[in-house]
Amino acid sequence: MGDGVTDGRFHLNRRRLLAGGAVAVAAGATLSHSGIAQSAVPAEAVDRAVEPFHGWHQAGVATSPQAHALFIAVDLEPQPHRGPQETLAAVLRLWTSDAERLTQGTPALADTEPELAQRPARLTVTVGVGPRLFDRIGLGNRRPQAVADPPAFATDRLEPQWCGGDLLLQICADDPITVAHTSRVLLKNVRGMTRQRWRQKGFRQAAGSGAHSMRNLMGQVDGTANIVDEAGFDRHVWDDGDDQPWFAGGTTLVLRRIRAEMDTWDELDRTSKELSVGRRFDSGAPLTGSREDDVPDFDAAEGGIPVIPPNAHIALARPHSDDERFLRRPYNYDDAPPAGRITDSGLIFAAYQRDPAVQFTPVQRRLAAADALNEWITTIGSATFAILPGVEPGGYLGQTLLS
Amino acid sequence: MGDGVTDGRFHLNRRRLLAGGAVAVAAGATLSHSGIAQSAVPAEAVDRAVEPFHGWHQAGVATSPQAHALFIAVDLEPQPHRGPQETLAAVLRLWTSDAERLTQGTPALADTEPELAQRPARLTVTVGVGPRLFDRIGLGNRRPQAVADPPAFATDRLEPQWCGGDLLLQICADDPITVAHTSRVLLKNVRGMTRQRWRQKGFRQAAGSGAHSMRNLMGQVDGTANIVDEAGFDRHVWDDGDDQPWFAGGTTLVLRRIRAEMDTWDELDRTSKELSVGRRFDSGAPLTGSREDDVPDFDAAEGGIPVIPPNAHIALARPHSDDERFLRRPYNYDDAPPAGRITDSGLIFAAYQRDPAVQFTPVQRRLAAADALNEWITTIGSATFAILPGVEPGGYLGQTLLS
Numbered sequence: 012m013g014d015g016v017t018d019g020r021f022h023l024n025r026r027r028l029l030a031g032g033a034v035a036v037a038a039g040a041t042l043s044h045s046g047i048a049q050s051a052v053p054a055e056a057v058d059r060a061v062e063p064f065h066g067w068h069q070a071g072v073a074t075s076p077q078a079h080a081l082f083i084a085v086d087l088e089p090q091p092h093r094g095p096q097e098t099l100a101a102v103l104r105l106w107t108s109d110a111e112r113l114t115q116g117t118p119a120l121a122d123t124e125p126e127l128a129q130r131p132a133r134l135t136v137t138v139g140v141g142p143r144l145f146d147r148i149g150l151g152n153r154r155p156q157a158v159a160d161p162p163a164f165a166t167d168r169l170e171p172q173w174c175g176g177d178l179l180l181q182i183c184a185d186d187p188i189t190v191a192h193t194s195r196v197l198l199k200n201v202r203g204m205t206r207q208r209w210r211q212k213g214f215r216q217a218a219g220s221g222a223h224s225m226r227n228l229m230g231q232v233d234g235t236a237n238i239v240d241e242a243g244f245d246r247h248v249w250d251d252g253d254d255q256p257w258f259a260g261g262t263t264l265v266l267r268r269i270r271a272e273m274d275t276w277d278e279l280d281r282t283s284k285e286l287s288v289g290r291r292f293d294s295g296a297p298l299t300g301s302r303e304d305d306v307p308d309f310d311a312a313e314g315g316i317p318v319i320p321p322n323a324h325i326a327l328a329r330p331h332s333d334d335e336r337f338l339r340r341p342y343n344y345d346d347a348p349p350a351g352r353i354t355d356s357g358l359i360f361a362a363y364q365r366d367p368a369v370q371f372t373p374v375q376r377r378l379a380a381a382d383a384l385n386e387w388i389t390t391i392g393s394a395t396f397a398i399l400p401g402v403e404p405g406g407y408l409g410q411t412l413l414s
Numbered sequence: 415m416g417d418g419v420t421d422g423r424f425h426l427n428r429r430r431l432l433a434g435g436a437v438a439v440a441a442g443a444t445l446s447h448s449g450i451a452q453s454a455v456p457a458e459a460v461d462r463a464v465e466p467f468h469g470w471h472q473a474g475v476a477t478s479p480q481a482h483a484l485f486i487a488v489d490l491e492p493q494p495h496r497g498p499q500e501t502l503a504a505v506l507r508l509w510t511s512d513a514e515r516l517t518q519g520t521p522a523l524a525d526t527e528p529e530l531a532q533r534p535a536r537l538t539v540t541v542g543v544g545p546r547l548f549d550r551i552g553l554g555n556r557r558p559q560a561v562a563d564p565p566a567f568a569t570d571r572l573e574p575q576w577c578g579g580d581l582l583l584q585i586c587a588d589d590p591i592t593v594a595h596t597s598r599v600l601l602k603n604v605r606g607m608t609r610q611r612w613r614q615k616g617f618r619q620a621a622g623s624g625a626h627s628m629r630n631l632m633g634q635v636d637g638t639a640n641i642v643d644e645a646g647f648d649r650h651v652w653d654d655g656d657d658q659p660w661f662a663g664g665t666t667l668v669l670r671r672i673r674a675e676m677d678t679w680d681e682l683d684r685t686s687k688e689l690s691v692g693r694r695f696d697s698g699a700p701l702t703g704s705r706e707d708d709v710p711d712f713d714a715a716e717g718g719i720p721v722i723p724p725n726a727h728i729a730l731a732r733p734h735s736d737d738e739r740f741l742r743r744p745y746n747y748d749d750a751p752p753a754g755r756i757t758d759s760g761l762i763f764a765a766y767q768r769d770p771a772v773q774f775t776p777v778q779r780r781l782a783a784a785d786a787l788n789e790w791i792t793t794i795g796s797a798t799f800a801i802l803p804g805v806e807p808g809g810y811l812g813q814t815l816l817s
Contacts, residue, residue, distance in 0.1 A: 057620050078590070078620065123680040124633030126695060132620060187481070187617040191631055191748040191759060195676065198756040210750045214590040217460050217481065217535060218620060228594055230527030273598065277526040292529055345594040347613045353601040356594060 057185050057218045058130035064114045066401040067260045069408070071137030072338065072363050073244055076225070077183040079190050080213040080342045082266060082359060083198070084176025084394060085205035087147070096148040100413050102178065102201045103138065103399075107407040109197050110136035119196045132186035132218075134193060138408050139179035139264055139396025147177070153412060155255045157263050157366035158397040164379035166390065173268045173392025176208045181264075181361075185218035209392070211268060213342025213359040224295060224303065228343050228356045229271050229387070231288055232295025235303055236329075238338045247336045247370065248363050250400075257411035260400035262363045265371050268344075268392030270357040276387040287383035289323030297325065324384045327377040335374055337364035357388070363398065460588050460621045461533035467517045469804040470663045472811070474540030475741065475766050476647055479628070480586040482593045483616040483745045485669060485762060486601070487579025487797060488608035490550070499551040503816050505581065505604045506541065506802075510810040512600055513539035522599045535589035535621075537596060541811050542582035542667055542799025550580070556815060558658045560666050560769035561800040567782035569793065576671045576795025579611045584667075584764075588621035612795075614671060616745025616762040627698060627706065631746050631759045632674050632790070634691055635698025638706055639732075641741045650739045650773065651766050653803075660814035663803035665766045668774050671747075671795030673760040679790040690786035692726030700728065727787045730780040738777055740767035760791070770798065 062070045090098050109119040114134045118125035145154035163169075180197055184190050198207070215225040224234040238247055245251075252259025276284075281292065289307065290297050297307035299318050309326055311318040319326055330336045340361045348355040364370040378385070399408045465473045493501050512522040517537045521528035548557035566572075583600055587593050601610070618628040627637040641650055648654075655662025679687075684695065692710065693700055700710035701722050712729055714721040722729055733739045743764045751758040767773040781788070802811045 123682075123684075124631070124695075126633055127629060127631070130619070186620040187748075188619055188629065188631070188746065191617075191746065194748075195631070195757050195759070199677075199680065202756055206754075207751065207756065212750075214594075216533070216591055217589040226530060226591065228527070228530070228591070228598070230529055274602075277602065279526075281526075292527075343591065343594065345590075345597075347615075348610065351609075353605055353610065354598050356598070 058132050059116070060133045060185070061115055061131050062133050062135050064111045064136075065403055068249060068262075068401045069135075069137045069398060070114070070401075071135035071181055071183055072248065072262055072340070072398060074133070074135050074183070076215055076340055076342075077133050077135070078185045078215055078218050079187045080181065080183045080215075080359070081190050081194055081210060082213070082361075083180045083182070083194060083210040084141075084178065084208040085180070085198075085201075086177045086208050087144070088204055088206050090204065094149075096150070096413065098204050099144070099148055099178075099409070100407075102204055103409040103413070104407045105200045106136070106138055106180070106197055107402060109193075109200060110138075110408075111402075111404075113193050113196065119200070122196060124192060124195075127188060127192035128196075130186055130189055132184040132189045134182070134184040134189050136193065136197065137179075137181040137183075137398060139181070139398045140409070140412075141175060141177050141179070141394065141396055143175070144177045150412065153255055153257060155250065155258045155261075155263070155397060157250070157254065157368065158395060159368070160393065160395045161265060161367050161372045161375065164375055164390070166379045166385050167393065168389050168391055169393055170391045173209055173211070174394055176394050176396070178205065179264070179266075179394070179396040179398075211266075211344060211359050211392075212346075213344050215342055225341075225343075227271075227341070227358055228273070228345060229276055230284075230292050232290065232292075232303060233341060233358070234339060235290075235295055238336060243336070244338070247365060248338050250365055258397065258400060259411075262365065262398045263367055264396045264398050265362045265364075265367050266392075266394045266396070267360040267362075267390050268357065269360050270355070270389045270391050272387045272389060273354045273356060274352075279387070286320055287323060287387075289319045289325035298323075320383065322381045322383045324378070324382050327380075327382050328374055330374070331377075334369050337362045337367075337370040367395065461535050462519070463536045463588070464518055464534050465536050465538050467514045467539075468806055471652060471665075471804045472538075472540045472801060473517070473804075474538035474584055474586055475651065475665055475743070475801060477536070477538050477586070479618055479743055479745075480536050480538070481588045481618055481621050482590045483584065483586045483618075483762070484593050484597050484613060485616070485764075486583045486585070486597060486613040487544075487581065487611040488583070488601075488604075489580045489611050490547070491607055491609050493607065497551075499553070499816065501607050502547070502551055502581075502812070503810075505607055506812040506816070507810045508603045509539070509541055509583070509600055510805060512596075512603060513541075513811075514805075514807075516596050516599065522603070525599060527595060527598075530591060530595035531599075533589055533592055535587040535592045537585070537587040537592050539596065539600065540582075540584040540586075540801060542584070542801045543812070543815075544578060544580050544582070545798055545800070546578070547580045553815065556658055556660060558653065558661045558664075558666070558800060560653070560657065560771065561798065562771070563796065563798045564668060564770050564775045564778065567778055567793070569782045569788050570796070571792050571794055572796055573794045576612055576614070577797055579797050579799070581608070582667070582669075582797070582799040582801075614669075614747060614762050614795075615749075616747050618745055628744075628746075630674075630744070630761050631676070631748060632679055633687075633695050635693065635695075635706060636744060636761070637742060638693075638698055641739060646739070647741070650768060651741050653768055661800065661803060662814075665768065665801045666770055667799045667801050668765045668767075668770050669795075669797045669799070670763040670765075670793050671760065672763050673758070673792045673794050675790045675792060676757045676759060677755075682790070689723055690726060690790075692722045692728035701726075723786065725784045725786045727781070727785050730783075730785050731777055733777070734780075737772050740765045740773040766801065 295303035299308040698706035702711040
C-alpha cells in the first residue's frame with residue numbers, strides 16, 4: 012500500500028461496531044432447540060438461526076444436521092516454555108471463547124472479519140480429544156475406556172492422511188461462508204500450538220429442502236431408523252460418568268471416511284443395488300415395505316428365498332441387540348479426484364455412542380465380514396475422539412478433564 | 415455380492431419411475447426467470463426451483479448466482495477412430511442431452527442415481543470452449559477474436575494446474591448434492607473422450623439468506639455495481655455475432671483463481687483494510703457514502719487528501735469508460751491448505767463479457783500496476799472460455815460452431 016493510507020481518518024469504534032452486530036443478531040435469533048433432532052428450519056431464517064452453545068452436552072451431536080460440515084484434526088505442537096497439558100488447556104480455552112461467541116452470531120474477540128460472524132446459520136462447534144492424547148498430556152489414567160480406536164477390520168484400506176489426530180474440531184452450519192470463517196478464526200488463534208493433520212469437508216441437502224433423511228451420492232436414503240429421542244440419547248449416546256466422572260455428558264465419536272467406488276457401482280443394475288442395500292432407492296423403504304420408516308421384515312421370504320438377502324447392508328447393519336444402536340450423523344464428500352479418475356466421493360460416516368466396543372465395533376465386524384455393499388465401498392480413514400462434555404457459562408471445554 | 419440376488423424380483427418399471435419423477439418436479443417447479451439477475455428465491459422452494467435450459471443464451475451467466483458452483487476444465491482425448499471435431503461434437507451432444515434433463519429435475523438418460531436428479535435447486539450447466547481448441551479441431555478461423563487469453567500481468571503467479579483447458583463445465587445449484595450428482599453424470603458420460611485438467615469448487619451465501627451482494631472470505635462485500643438489466647447484458651456481455659455469426663448469444667469468460675493471503679491480511683488494522691479497498695466493511699458503502707449502492711465520489715478530499723485513495727481497489731477497478739464494464743459472478747473457495755499453512759482460501763473470479771481485451775484487461779492492467787490490495791491477493795490461475803450460445807429444443811450446444 013502507498014504511504015498516507017494508514018493515518019486513521021476512518022477510526023471506527025470497534026467496540027461499538029461489534030456490540031451493534033451482536034444486538035442485531037440477537038434480535039433475529041429466534042430459532043433454537045435443546046438436545047433433540049428437529050426438522051429443517053424455515054429457510055428464510057437460515058442465516059440468522061442460532062443453536063445454543065452452553066449446556067450439559069456439546070451441540071453438534073443431537074443437533075439436527077446442518078447442510079455443511081468441516082471436520083479438522085490437529086496435533087498439539089511441543090512448546091518451548093509450556094507442557095502439553097498447559098498447551099491443551101490454552102487451546103481449549105481459546106476455542107471455548109471463540110465458539111461461544113461465533114455460534115451466537117457474535118464476532119470472536121479480535122475477529123478480523125467480524126461481519127462474517129453475523130450469519131451463524133445454526134453454527135455448532137464441537138470439540139473432541141483423541142485417545143493417544145491422554146498419555147501425551149500425562150493423564151493416561153483419565154482416558155475413558157470407551158475412547159479407543161476400533162480394531163482393524165478386514166475390509167479397511169486405511170490411508171494415514173485420513174487417520175488419527177490429537178484434537179478434533181467439528182464445525183457445522185447451514186452456510187458454507189460461516190463454516191469457512193469459523194475454521195479460520197479457530198485455527199489461527201491456536202497457530203503455533205497446533206498443526207493440522209487432516210480436514211474433511213462434507214455436505215448434506217441444503218437447508219430448506221424439507222428433506223428428512225439425506226441421500227448419499229450412491230443414491231441411497233441414508234439415516235433411517237436413527238436415534239431421535241432424549242431417552243435414546245441417554246441410553247446410547249451420552250456418557251454417564253460411571254467410568255470417568257469428568258466425562259459425564261460427553262460421547263465417543265468414531266469418524267470413518269468411506270470411499271464410494273462409483274465407477275463399478277454405476278455398472279450395477281438397480282435391482283442388484285436394491286438387493287445389496289435391502290432398501291428401495293426411490294422411497295428408501297425396506298424391500299419388505301412401502302415407506303421409509305416401515306420396519307424391515309428380515310424373515311419374509313418368497314419361494315423360500317429371503318426378500319431381504321441375509322448379506323444385504325441393512326440386514327447386517329441393524330442392531331442385533333438394543334446395545335448396538337448408535338447415532339449416525341453422516342455427510343457426503345465430493346473432492347477433486349486424482350489424475351485419471353473422474354470422481355472422488357463418498358461418505359464421512361460419523362457415529363456417536365457411549366462405547367464403540369459394544370456399539371459400533373460389533374456392527375462393523377458383521378459388515379466387514381459379509382456386507383454385500385463392500386464391493387463398492389472402502390473405508391480409507393478412521394479416527395476416534397472423546398467428544399468433551401458440554402460447558403456452562405464461565406467454564407471451558409475440557410475443564411473437568413484438566414482440573 | 416452373493417449369488418441369487420440378481421434374479422430380478424424387484425424389476426421396477428424404470429420408464430414409469432422416471433416419468434413419475436419428472437411430473438412431480440414439474441408440478442413443484444414454479445420458479446424460473448429469463449435472463450436477468452433476481453433476488454434470492456424463497457428458501458422453502460430451494461430444492462424444487464428450476465432455471466430454464468433452452469434459450470438464446472445459456473443459463474448460468476445472467477442467472478442470479480446459486481449458492482454452490484463447480485468449475486471443471488477438461489481436455490479432449492485423442493480417439494482412435496474419430497477426429498477431434500467429431501469427438502467434440504459427441505461430447506457436446508451428450509452434455510446437452512444430460513443438461514436439458516438434469517436442469518429441469520429429470521434424470522439423465524441411463525442415470526444410475528435418478529433420485530439425485532429430482533432436486534434441481536436452480537441447477538444450471540454452462541459449457542465453454544477454450545481458445546486453443548479451435549485450432550485443435552481445425553476451426554481456427556472460427557475462433558472469435560475476443561476469445562483469447564489476457565496478457566500476462568506483473569502480479570500474476572500462475573500455477574499450471576489452475577490454467578487453461580479445452581472445455582469448461584460450469585455447474586451451479588443451490589444444493590451441493592445436486593452439483594455433485596450433475597458433475598458425476600456429465601463427466602462419466604464422456605469418459606474416454608475427455609481428461610480432467612482442474613476443478614474448482616466455490617460457494618456463496620446459502621440460498622434463503624436474503625443477502626444481495628455476497629461477502630468474500632476477506633470480509634468485503636463483493637459484487638456491488640454489477641450489470642443487472644437486459645440492456646446492460648446486451649451492451650457488455652452477450653456477443654452479437656458481428657465477428658463470428660455462429661457465436662451470437664455467447665459470451666467470453668475469464669476465470670481467475672485469486673488466493674487471499676489471509677495471514678498477512680489479518681494483521682492489517684481495519685482502517686487500512688477499508689482504505690485499501692475504498693469501502694467500509696460493515697455496510698459495503700464507499701468511504702464517501704453510507705450505503706452499499708451509493709456512488710463513490712473519487713474527487714472527495716479532506717484537507718487536500720482524497721477520501722478514497724487513488725490506489726484503492728475500487729478506484730482502479732471501476733470502469734474508466736463505459737466500455738470497461740463486465741459481469742462479475744465470483745465464488746469463494748476454501749480448500750485444504752498445504753502442510754504448515756492454516757488456510758487456503760480466496761476467490762474464483764468469473765468475469766463475463768463481449769471482449770476481454772477492451773473490458774477485463776484494461777481494468778486488470780490498472781489493478782496489477784497499483785492496486786493497494788495486491789499485497790494480500792495473488793492470482794494463481796487463469797483460463798478463458800467461449801461460453802457457447804444457447805440452444806433451442808432439438809439442437810445441441812456448439813451446433814452453430816460445428817455445422
